[in-house]
Amino acid sequence: MRTVRNSIFSVSIISICMSIIPVSFAQEAAKRPVLHEFITQILEGHPSLLSTEASLRAVEARAQGKARSIYNPEIEIGYVNNRDRDKEIGISQTIDWSGKRRARSKVGRAEVAASKSVYFLVKKDLITEMLQSLTEYQTALKIYKVAEDRTSLSEDFLKLAQRRNLAGELPRSELLTAMLALSESQAVKNKASSELSQSKENLIALVGEDREVWPNLSGIPVANDALTFVDDIETLPEIALARNQIEISKAQINVARSERKPDPTIGVAIRQEGGGSRFDAEPRHTSVGLKLSLPIPIWNSYKAEVRASGADLNQAEQDYFVIENKVRARLDATINRYQSAASAWSEWSKQGAMPLSEQRDLLKRLLEAQEIGAVDYLIQLNQTFEVENTSIELNGRLWNAWFAWQNASNTFDVWLEKIQ
Numbered sequence: 468m469r470t471v472r473n474s475i476f477s478v479s480i481i482s483i484c485m486s487i488i489p490v491s492f493a494q495e496a497a498k499r500p501v502l503h504e505f506i507t508q509i510l511e512g513h514p515s516l517l518s519t520e521a522s523l524r525a526v527e528a529r530a531q532g533k534a535r536s537i538y539n540p541e542i543e544i545g546y547v548n549n550r551d552r553d554k555e556i557g558i559s560q561t562i563d564w565s566g567k568r569r570a571r572s573k574v575g576r577a578e579v580a581a582s583k584s585v586y587f588l589v590k591k592d593l594i595t596e597m598l599q600s601l602t603e604y605q606t607a608l609k610i611y612k613v614a615e616d617r618t619s620l621s622e623d624f625l626k627l628a629q630r631r632n633l634a635g636e637l638p639r640s641e642l643l644t645a646m647l648a649l650s651e652s653q654a655v656k657n658k659a660s661s662e663l664s665q666s667k668e669n670l671i672a673l674v675g676e677d678r679e680v681w682p683n684l685s686g687i688p689v690a691n692d693a694l695t696f697v698d699d700i701e702t703l704p705e706i707a708l709a710r711n712q713i714e715i716s717k718a719q720i721n722v723a724r725s726e727r728k729p730d731p732t733i734g735v736a737i738r739q740e741g742g743g744s745r746f747d748a749e750p751r752h753t754s755v756g757l758k759l760s761l762p763i764p765i766w767n768s769y770k771a772e773v774r775a776s777g778a779d780l781n782q783a784e785q786d787y788f789v790i791e792n793k794v795r796a797r798l799d800a801t802i803n804r805y806q807s808a809a810s811a812w813s814e815w816s817k818q819g820a821m822p823l824s825e826q827r828d829l830l831k832r833l834l835e836a837q838e839i840g841a842v843d844y845l846i847q848l849n850q851t852f853e854v855e856n857t858s859i860e861l862n863g864r865l866w867n868a869w870f871a872w873q874n875a876s877n878t879f880d881v882w883l884e885k886i887q
Contacts, residue, residue: 488659500833501682502682502883503883505682506594506597506883509674509675510590510593510594512675513675514675516586516588516589516590516593518565519585520586522582522585523582523583523585523586526578526579526582526782528584529575529578530572530575530576530578530579533568533572533574533575534568534571534572534575535559535568536563536568537563537567537568538562538730539559540558540559541559541734542557542558542775543555543558543559543734543736544556545738552676553739553740554738554739555736555737555738556736556737557734557736557737557756558734558735558736559732559733559734559758560732560733560734561723561730561731561732562730562731562733564729564730565725565727565728565729566725570658570718570722570724571722572723574718576714576718577711577714577715578711578715578879580707580711580714581708581711581712581714581715584707584708584711585708587877588703588705589709591704591877591879592874594879595672595873595874596673597673597674598684598866599866599870599871600666600669601670601681601682601684602684602859602863602865602866602867602870603666603669603867604667604669604670605683605684606666606859606860606863607647607662607663607665607666607667607860608663608666609859610662610663610859610860611656611660611662613659613852614652614655614656614658614660614861615656616852617655617656617848617849617852618649618655620652620654620827620848621645621649621651621652621653622846623637624648624834624841624844625645625646627835628841628859629642629645631813633868636700636837638843641840641841641842643839644845645845668677671700684866687812687862687865687866688865688866688869688882690855699770700791700795703794703877704877705790705793705794706787706791707733707792709783709786709790709791712783712786712787713783713784713787715783716776716779716780716782716783716825717780719776720773720776720777720780723769723772723775724773726769727764727768727770727773729763730762731759731760731761732759732760733758733759734757734758734759734760735755735756735757736756736757736758737753737754737755737756738753738754739752739753739754740752740753756815768812797875798875798876801868801871801874801875802872802875804868804871804872805865805868805869805872806848808861808864808865808868808869809868811861811865812861812865815858823855824853825852826851829845830844
């Protein structure tokens, strides 16, 4: 199969977001549980995985049943209530001459392999959903804290504007501007609160529990060859499942072919005749007989089942190529999206990153010293909040792009072990 390799540049910049998050939030993040431990705990008892495990156990049990003998022996007992009172007892066994058991056993093994691939798919998708939901929640939480800071500064600004207006140092128009700025910041805060509540609801619904603290995705994901290289796409669960479906279809053809071949039944019987009455002068004698029966496939030759199984195999093979194309396209697309997001973050960090809290303090001092007007202050202050929100959203998109690539390449385990 084609080797998929993408050259990924390493990003060594420390996330500027940590410098613009309040100290209390950073201290809280230091107490958060390790991400690897969090995922392990959730996976252990998650209903989606437990359901898939139960399905796997059922498939394994059916496979064990298919590997057992198809035919059981039969006992025959006969009695004729006549003068001689004839009695007969026999045993018969149908022989699996056509290999039905062997063919069904192969189907069972292929179905178990397919069920395991489904389990790995469910696990991988569940990890992706959890991490992306965690990213959305963390992004919404940071944006809400920014909205809180904006509202607090707007309240301080309005108080200052009211004092200056009473002192005759600020016109009524600029006081109204300060009031509008506070109303706008409060509306932004309410919107951020609603989005935070929604993202937390989605996270709790997925994880199955609420927590006081959640794992913190700090900084940025750093890629390297070990995490961005797929040696063989045949190892991916999607491809493995499609290949398992082909094996199941092939085994089903053998089952259909074996059904066309009749299996013989052989038996032995012991019969007692004569001497069944005290008035019968003939002695009672015992005879042993053998019998052989073989079904004649006249009314149903099972050719249709063989043709249907062949069509199923052709469908499974074509589905494999469809899935393979999708997997290859997804690998290329997700790594390209990650590269684009990482490049955007790197460029922003070089050109747009700055200690925003210091800039806000500077603006406040300039306003208090009356070196800038209220309108200029609000414009520049809002710009700092827009930049901060942009950095938070950009960081969230980078993490989500990274998780999408991890899902496509099935490298979550490698990454989680490295960050443990």
